[in-house]
Amino acid sequence: MLTREQAQKITAKTLSFSTFPECDISVNSSERAFIRFALNDVTTSGFTVEQSMSISSVRDGQSGSTRVDEFDDDSLREAVKRTERLATIAPANPERVPPLEKQKYPELENYAASTAGARNQAMIPHIRAIIDGAKANNLVAAGFFERSAETAAIANKQGNFGYGRVTDAGLSATVRNAAGSSSGWASQPAVLIESIDGAAVAKTAIDKCLRWKEPRRLDPGKYTVVLEPTATGDLVQMMGFGMQARAAEEGRSFLSKQGGGTLEGEKLFPEFVTLRSDPFNKLYSALPWSGGGGFGFGGGGGGAGGGLPAERITWIENGVVKNLVYDRYWAAKAGKQPTPFPNRMVLEGGGKSLADLIASVDRGLLVTRFWYIRVVNPQTMQVTGLTRDGVFLIEQGKVTAPVMNFRFNQSPVEMLKNTLAMGTPVRVRGGEGQGMIAPAIVVKDFSFTSISDAV
Amino acid sequence: MPANGLTRRAFIGSSAAAALAARLFAAPEGSTKPNPELENLAAAALREAKKLKASYADIRIIRYRQQFLTVRLNPERGTGKTLEVPVVSDGGSFGFGVRVIVDGAWGFAASPLVTQEEIARMVGEAVAVARANVAIRSKPVELAPVPVYRERWQTPHERDPFAVPLEEKLELIRTAAAEVKKEKGVFSSSCNLSFRSEDKYFASSVGSSIQQLNLQTYAMVNATATDFKRRLTKSRRYQPQQVTAGYEYVPLMNLVENAQRIRTEVIEHLNAPPVTPGKKDLVLMPSHLWLTIHESIGHSTELDRALGYEANFAGTSFLTTDKMGKERVGSELMNIWGDRTTDRGLATTGFDDDGVKATKFPIVEKGIFKHYQTIRDQAHLIGERESRGCCYADNWSSVPFQRMPNVWLEPGKSGTSIDDLIAGVDDGILIDGDGSFSIDQQRYNFQFGGDAFWEIKHGKKQGMVSRVAYQSRTTDFWQSLDLIAGPSYWQQWGAPNDGKGEPEQINSVSHGCSPARFRQVNVIQTD
Numbered sequence: 001m002l003t004r005e006q007a008q009k010i011t012a013k014t015l016s017f018s019t020f021p022e023c024d025i026s027v028n029s030s031e032r033a034f035i036r037f038a039l040n041d042v043t044t045s046g047f048t049v050e051q052s053m054s055i056s057s058v059r060d061g062q063s064g065s066t067r068v069d070e071f072d073d074d075s076l077r078e079a080v081k082r083t084e085r086l087a088t089i090a091p092a093n094p095e096r097v098p099p100l101e102k103q104k105y106p107e108l109e110n111y112a113a114s115t116a117g118a119r120n121q122a123m124i125p126h127i128r129a130i131i132d133g134a135k136a137n138n139l140v141a142a143g144f145f146e147r148s149a150e151t152a153a154i155a156n157k158q159g160n161f162g163y164g165r166v167t168d169a170g171l172s173a174t175v176r177n178a179a180g181s182s183s184g185w186a187s188q189p190a191v192l193i194e195s196i197d198g199a200a201v202a203k204t205a206i207d208k209c210l211r212w213k214e215p216r217r218l219d220p221g222k223y224t225v226v227l228e229p230t231a232t233g234d235l236v237q238m239m240g241f242g243m244q245a246r247a248a249e250e251g252r253s254f255l256s257k258q259g260g261g262t263l264e265g266e267k268l269f270p271e272f273v274t275l276r277s278d279p280f281n282k283l284y285s286a287l288p289w290s291g292g293g294g295f296g297f298g299g300g301g302g303g304a305g306g307g308l309p310a311e312r313i314t315w316i317e318n319g320v321v322k323n324l325v326y327d328r329y330w331a332a333k334a335g336k337q338p339t340p341f342p343n344r345m346v347l348e349g350g351g352k353s354l355a356d357l358i359a360s361v362d363r364g365l366l367v368t369r370f371w372y373i374r375v376v377n378p379q380t381m382q383v384t385g386l387t388r389d390g391v392f393l394i395e396q397g398k399v400t401a402p403v404m405n406f407r408f409n410q411s412p413v414e415m416l417k418n419t420l421a422m423g424t425p426v427r428v429r430g431g432e433g434q435g436m437i438a439p440a441i442v443v444k445d446f447s448f449t450s451i452s453d454a455v
Numbered sequence: 456m457p458a459n460g461l462t463r464r465a466f467i468g469s470s471a472a473a474a475l476a477a478r479l480f481a482a483p484e485g486s487t488k489p490n491p492e493l494e495n496l497a498a499a500a501l502r503e504a505k506k507l508k509a510s511y512a513d514i515r516i517i518r519y520r521q522q523f524l525t526v527r528l529n530p531e532r533g534t535g536k537t538l539e540v541p542v543v544s545d546g547g548s549f550g551f552g553v554r555v556i557v558d559g560a561w562g563f564a565a566s567p568l569v570t571q572e573e574i575a576r577m578v579g580e581a582v583a584v585a586r587a588n589v590a591i592r593s594k595p596v597e598l599a600p601v602p603v604y605r606e607r608w609q610t611p612h613e614r615d616p617f618a619v620p621l622e623e624k625l626e627l628i629r630t631a632a633a634e635v636k637k638e639k640g641v642f643s644s645s646c647n648l649s650f651r652s653e654d655k656y657f658a659s660s661v662g663s664s665i666q667q668l669n670l671q672t673y674a675m676v677n678a679t680a681t682d683f684k685r686r687l688t689k690s691r692r693y694q695p696q697q698v699t700a701g702y703e704y705v706p707l708m709n710l711v712e713n714a715q716r717i718r719t720e721v722i723e724h725l726n727a728p729p730v731t732p733g734k735k736d737l738v739l740m741p742s743h744l745w746l747t748i749h750e751s752i753g754h755s756t757e758l759d760r761a762l763g764y765e766a767n768f769a770g771t772s773f774l775t776t777d778k779m780g781k782e783r784v785g786s787e788l789m790n791i792w793g794d795r796t797t798d799r800g801l802a803t804t805g806f807d808d809d810g811v812k813a814t815k816f817p818i819v820e821k822g823i824f825k826h827y828q829t830i831r832d833q834a835h836l837i838g839e840r841e842s843r844g845c846c847y848a849d850n851w852s853s854v855p856f857q858r859m860p861n862v863w864l865e866p867g868k869s870g871t872s873i874d875d876l877i878a879g880v881d882d883g884i885l886i887d888g889d890g891s892f893s894i895d896q897q898r899y900n901f902q903f904g905g906d907a908f909w910e911i912k913h914g915k916k917q918g919m920v921s922r923v924a925y926q927s928r929t930t931d932f933w934q935s936l937d938l939i940a941g942p943s944y945w946q947q948w949g950a951p952n953d954g955k956g957e958p959e960q961i962n963s964v965s966h967g968c969s970p971a972r973f974r975q976v977n978v979i980q981t982d
Contacts, residue, residue, distance in 0.1 A: 033584075036957055038764040041593045044854045046563035047580045052548070067521075067546030069567045070472030078473055082545060089621045090543040091526070091629070120587035128591055142766035144957040174767040180775065185767075249532070250642070251681040251688055258686045333532040371770075372893045376904060376924065379688055382982035384893045384902050384924075407893070407900055407926065409981065431768060449979065450902075450926050454770070454895035 001029040001116075002051070004163045007153035010071060014055065015157055017080040020087065022058035022099045023157045026306070027051075030150040033119050038142035040131045045120065057083035058099070061092035097328040100307045102159045105288040108280060108310055115167040115193040116149035123147070123171075126198025130173045133202035139209055141202075143173035147193050152287055154307055162307070164287035169193040170429055174389065175205040176455070183455050184208025185368060185389035187230065189429040191285045208368060208390040215402040216393065217451060224364035224420075225446040226357050226394060232347065233428040233438035234370040235383065235412040239275070240342030242381045242413070243315055245324035245334065254381050254413045255321060262324060269319040269416050274348040279310040281346060283427040283437055286310060290340030313339055316416075349439030350422035357423050357442050359397040364442075366392040366399055369430050370408075381411045386452050388431075405455075406448035418444045475569065476518040476549045480654035480668070487607050489656060489666035497658030499571045500553050503578040504660065509555040509585075511598060512578070513659035515808065516569060517851040520547040520654075522617060525647035526629050528636045537636060539629065543621070550851040553578050557585035559595025561832075565852040599834040599842045601661055601811050608805025609668035612701025616650040616672055619702045624648050628674075631710040635678045638718035640725070642681040642688075646710060649673045650702075651951075663810040671801060671963060672704050673697050673951065676714045678721035689921065691721035692888055692906050694742065697949050697965065698799040720919070724907060727919040734975045736883035736911070737925060738876045743905050744864070745948040745966035746889040751929040752784070752791055753862040753966065754955075755898035756818050757845075758827035762836060764857075769955045770896025773929065774824055776837055782824045785933025790865035791819040793828050795844055800861035801949040801963035802847075808855035809846040816843050818862060822933070830857045849960040856956055863947065863967035867939030876938050876972045883911040884923060884978060889948075891924065891981075902926045904981065922981045932973060940969040 064086025279286030429435030504512030562585025635644035888906025949965030
């Protein structure tokens, strides 16, 4: 992977090929090692090396972009030339923002050499713990263990340069009985691969599978729910997409005010709801700038959103909508400071244990996680999806019986408004999305609309 | 299919690695065999794998190219003046991936440096992966036999989309977006065109050597209307059929004419009353039904899901292997094919990533589930002797695994029209275009929205309604199918980005059908 010196050299060389006043570059190199397993056996597994550079050239507001993963001089020279040719033909972009001047990036690096260097030998004992645990209970395990390491740099003709390194790892497992009538799941995302514990993942997934036997069929409807942290994260992470000031002002968001304007500054949620982006949280590994690189948020070479120094930012503070997302263009138009895109999200908690939360519910449902979550109405943020891998009835503060899965139609915005109590936040990653740091929560009037036969 | 003498403009011709890619994948007039230089690179991989005691090895060397052009017309903040915001990008990727079987376990490695030395190094890495995994392997990998091929194949096309001047493409999308914005009530509009090419070379220790060019062409026109007083936004989209074809397909999309249509329909959508929920008959257009076919039948008949290989991510299937050949999943009218040979289908190709020639096979016959989608390392698990050619990896850096072919529904009887479908509905909804979609991990319970909805009352199509979604259970839904329009209505729509696998990969796939009618489906009113 590219060192800082190599990144400096290659970006400088690429910029030297530029003949336009503006040229933005973002370069990534990464390595990943992964093992997939199913039916208590290893399936596919690999070690991959990747690199790519995004280049964008601008003159008189006309812009052209390319992506290339060949880093020899001729390839890079030709790639820059290509962007300039494209820009010559493209119409001028009236929403183009000026290139970033030299930025001061924070000292932000949470890079684990142990994670970056781990290969199959380091992952296999944890997978074996899961497979052996499943076999010992006559169950069938499937799962995925992956570790990745990435270095990234951004640079432009105005002299801005940033470099960062990130690592991450994750182990997840689904344990089912041989008849396919019960399923349990657990997952551990971590920056440090040595903090992943296959035996703990196995224990949780096996326990869920063994307990979710002959589930009861309950009517769909509104229920009080206790969402385990992954279930909370599955839904709350989607709110990041709804926080844009532009969508709010243009009437397309839950933050749009009737008749025009936004709900920024208004108290929409209970006092104890605080939602932040925190790339400095030690449970995350993040780049020192926002909107670029780092597992799922590409680009960032200095477009309307990317390249600004990473910062902690509070979106909802004590129930009040504190900040909306302003890219550099919209911020300039609105007379606001630009913000990073919601990423590395943290929903602060109330400190209660999961057992405390369950004990607080007279009748409700305990949900392990959600699946196949899709936006139904972007304006209200109503989403639909299903419960998966463990739903249980809570009666008089105790978990009493497994329950068949449900489909829900529910806005995470309304869900946060209806939140009654919160547990201690942990880092979670479900089946979809990047995950976040989230607590277990208790929510009233969660809307389940039909029953699913799925296991 | 023989190569048709495509001449590529050497857009990235003068560089070293890029020049290598251009040279490797150039298609000289009349060429029907793979490029010898590619065969030499592959030979290095296969030699090294043999030396390291691999019982099987394959290599894919791939160059991708993607061009994306879009314009969005939206009001400027503060002035309301219409701004035209363009994005123009043209990029690519070049690299290779090697698979090996050592001691009965798979190993895979990939790199963007396409040189003999790096190929040999990565074969070593793949072998190391396989050797390490033997510790947790319980059964050795078994591959179904495959004939040896030495062939060249490409998407049939007349005009290389990358050779068409950008000016011509920009002119088209600017005109279409502007047409939408001519309607005063439209808040914003956009139009995009995109093209993707995959130059792929495959060679395996079986002896096959296969060079292919797959070309995809996409476009879309969008309209958004907003009523600030009511805090209401609605959209309408023209999504032309997504195809494997060249630029010759673009004029057939009629982007400008359809832009004129949707600018009116978006206003109708904004003002449409919400649906009254309840059990209703549905008449589903091919632009909508493709997605329901995809999610409910396409995914449930994937063998890897049925066996449990996807249990930790995409899920399993209600169609367990004991149901093959006998389970009723739909009405007698339901005949569904898996097919990588359909004209212009997104999953249409010459050979899969196991080196298996593209096939066509029945998935559902007269409502009975017949066959799974399979690949070489799984066919034997259900007692089959050949793969059905459904192996695919979305990148040179991705591991090939079982992916969906085009899965299509046979049309109804000749002469059955869409009016016949509507005439038989007393209280129903006609749905055009896809919208929100969600289905459970065994493919029973689903919910689908759409792009536009019209009420049907007493056998006649009425005005638009809004906030519609329907929920059903896969087998209930397909058993309620009671009429399909004839072959002249049959069309394919699809998705470029179907997700599955860990690490997650995407797949492009089409689903053809004629408009079809489903009885008494649960319609809900959404937000």
